[in-house]
Amino acid sequence: MSDSQLKLPASMDKTPLKPPAVTALAVNSLQLPSSAAQQLKSSGSATGNPRNKCALKPGYSLMSWIRLCNSGADLSGTGGRVVPVSRSELALHNQVNDAWMAIRGKVFNVTRYMDFHPGGIDELMRGVGRDATKLFDEVHAWVNYPQLLGKCYVGPLKDNVAANVETDIIRPPPAPTELVPRFDWIQQRSELTLCFYTRRMANPGLLLKRKDASDVGLEVRVQLGSIWHVFSFKLSAAVVWPPKAVRVGPETGKIEVVLTKQVAEPWQTYGSQEISKLNSTCDERLTYEVLNCEVFNHDSFELCLQSIEQSVLVHLPVGYHLDIQLPLNGELLERSYTPVPHNCLLSNSEQIDANASPSIRQEFLIKHYEKGAVSSELKQLQPGATVQLSLPRGNFGLSALEAHRNILLLAAGSGITPILSLLRPLLKRQTNRIERLQLMYFNKTQADIWLKDKFQALQEADERFTCKNILSEAGGRISQELLAPLFNKQQAESFSFVAVCGPTGFNTAAVNSLRELQLKPDQMHVFQ
Template sequence: MSEDSMLKPPTINKLPTLKPPAVTALAGNSLQLPSTAQQKLNNSANGASTGSATGNPRNKCALKPGYSLMNWIRLCNSGADLSGTAGRVVPVSRSELAKHNQVGDAWMAIRGKVFNVTRYMDFHPGGVDELMRGVGRDATKLFDEVHAWVNYPQLLGKCYVGPLLQTAAVKKETLATDAELMQAPLPPTEIAPRFDWIQQRSELTLCFYTRRLANPGLLLKRQSACELELRVLLAASWHVYKFQLNAAVDWPPKSVRVGAETGKVEVTLAKQLAEPWSKYGTHESSKLEALDELHEFEVLHCAHFNHDSFELSLQSVQRELLLHLPVGYHLDIEVPYNGELLQRSYTPVSETWMTAEAVDSCLATQHFLIKHYEAGPVSSYLHELKPGARLQLSLPRGNFRLSQLEKHRNILLLAAGSGLTPILSVIPALLKRNSNRIERLQLLYFNKTQQDIWLQEKLQALQLSDERFTCQHILTQEAGRISQLLLEPHFKQSPAERFTFVAMCGPTGFNSAALDILTTLNIKTTEVHVFQA
């Protein structure tokens, strides 16, 4: 999906992680409580209703003029110190987090990250009361119950204070006052890849076994003819293997296989001297959490795609680097803009979706289909690039779990406009699935006009080649926007035939409307995934 349709604040001038002094409460800082937030809190204290603050689009609180999502984006771009830390990244203990539990000094933690939401109070569609439920503590569980589809790292990126420190033991009095912490589910079992190797006289294969539907990613770098660094991405963790091989190998690899369903990674390299090895060599392994690393890529191909879109192929400047994304993950592209650096999220697509003129693919190449917005600084910048121009790309990002779809055989896909791109990565993975094979995979693709439709002929060809897949094009200029009337028929079949899982991607308004309708149709949030890039 393209960047400007997401209505999310850009990432500007990413700050380095510094080791700060001890954290102090911000009660005396310059952050002032917006008057409307104070009024809402007073109303709540006096028993006045602030609306149903559930996060459901049907029950949002009315926002005062000047506190829309676009106003929040402008505030994020204004340079205001929304985190209250003057640009420093400050690790936060649970006891420190608990101190910031007032409307005028409000911090909350979501998935190990602490955000200062003081200035966000008046912008929260669910109201101040709802936001205050998570203030001063780890609000992950509450967030997942109400806002699981919201792209909070982008929405609150400028409010980031620092990581939540995890203590080895929790005091009894803390447990007694935080029932939700007591009921929090245990973290999933850690997956550590198991390494093995096999050889033939002329080649070496490095094998990594994770588990079924682990959907691994891969980054492979050659340091020298005998040195390799191989990283396996599982969820948000990188498992790093640094190899000192027994003898020299050629580059690039003869083959690289990454099984989203099997969880197996195989890298086959040709030996420079064809002879048996007594051992593969040696390696050191380590684990790294979410890395904020950028790699330089250059433009190979940038060309017209349709009346308002273009295709872009990028290749790593470091020729001895290969990158494979997990299914459903995206990359952030960073570009300069008015002396700053902007990042937007794009999901690469397989070369099979590109035009015949596109550059041949390999794991060193990433292909994108991008909608050009005249007022969008990033898409406009990318649209004008010539071959040889250079860009910075992030490592893969995302939270899509392929295992979440394992038990489902009838799956509905919803896409709007350029939101088709993450869906394109999911379709082949599901149709190729061997265990619990897909019975029906239907795509409802929403566009304003016939001219806006991407890849109509290729989607039709896929429909003809696999009877399990169907694609229905919905033109909003004729049929109107997504509605219960459009979705309800897909959930009226017999229990054995009705769709039991929905994956979607589109602009924020499209996603919110779809979620609202699915809730009305009694579809559980655990049976829905919303792609945010």
């Protein structure tokens, strides 16, 4: 994944880019202040810099958008109804093929507007799935968005809905009952096992934290979607840190933390606990130190991090990522990266302390960009240097794949990293066992392919998995023609679900091709 866009550590996930370009036609249609209109007419850009413009595809001009709005098409997706939207519901609609955003208390479905946006899809995606008011005001507050997006209006953001909403407004179905982990414990003479039960395909995350030097204080956080369920334990007696074993079942939803007692004897009780909740989007940061930073190939490097004093252990839900934050010239730079499974790195990872618990470490493969501020800084880190990591973030629902036995994975370049996290859970799945799992990996040249030997070994070990490398230097491109043979519904092994990750242009081309092949939104997931 590139680091061409940097992220802020606080309320915004991404650093604001340049305001999008606006054509003279848009100036006339969107009721700009006269001074701003004059500037835009003369320069063709919101900043006076014509390079901010994004070339639109033929048929996607402002006039084309107006014609679409007047065509009677259901751009809101609600069938003409006004539906109040909660923030949790808004957060679910955060993909190119299912994109909602809120501006000043109003929620708009901007899915169909993506290709019409003068600033490009990348720019619009920065506000998708959340309240984009602040971002909107910073970039182009002067735009008459109610006029431009009126036909895309879904309804008011629920925080802004009065208690006595008119009875003629059709409300969304009630939210499902919140899933709360159930706790239990078992022991042997020398061991204590803390058990947390969620549900099948819950895809839980886990954070363990040693709270004090007495070795009786332990914090266990179970991540379920956007919520952390926090269990603060005061154990009956001291245990050894780090845990002897940690098992997280993405399919079963069961978590086991096995701790070694410092004194081998039976306990009357595990101790006591306090339970609370924490939103996963909080700005808490975890300090990690660099264990290793080595060249991986001609434009990529390996980065292995370990929790300071090994006090924190993190297990990410399948398909989730972390934000790496580091200071530069008085500012904090932040970028999202997906850790790779611990058996993926090919060089020095085997030389790191074999006694260290793998989950105390986070390992990354990172592509270096010459003008990428974050990747350039990370590449120069020396052992012992420290960085800050966010809590795990993401929106991937493993349960969406449960009904599918033939799954296609589309990855481009460093977009392979979230795809890597899917391989083991899918191939090890016991219920509705996978029949066919195919990876189509797009790169420019042979030298750009990551983990080629690993994929070949997996292909030889499990006949259900195949990997096909597609090179742009040989004319390979994501397209409907390339994918069409894989979706012949007359064949039993036709793929029924697709996961996609790559640069935004690749993702958009993949989604458009899949739509043409009649795949529905619930048959695909795009990692952003």
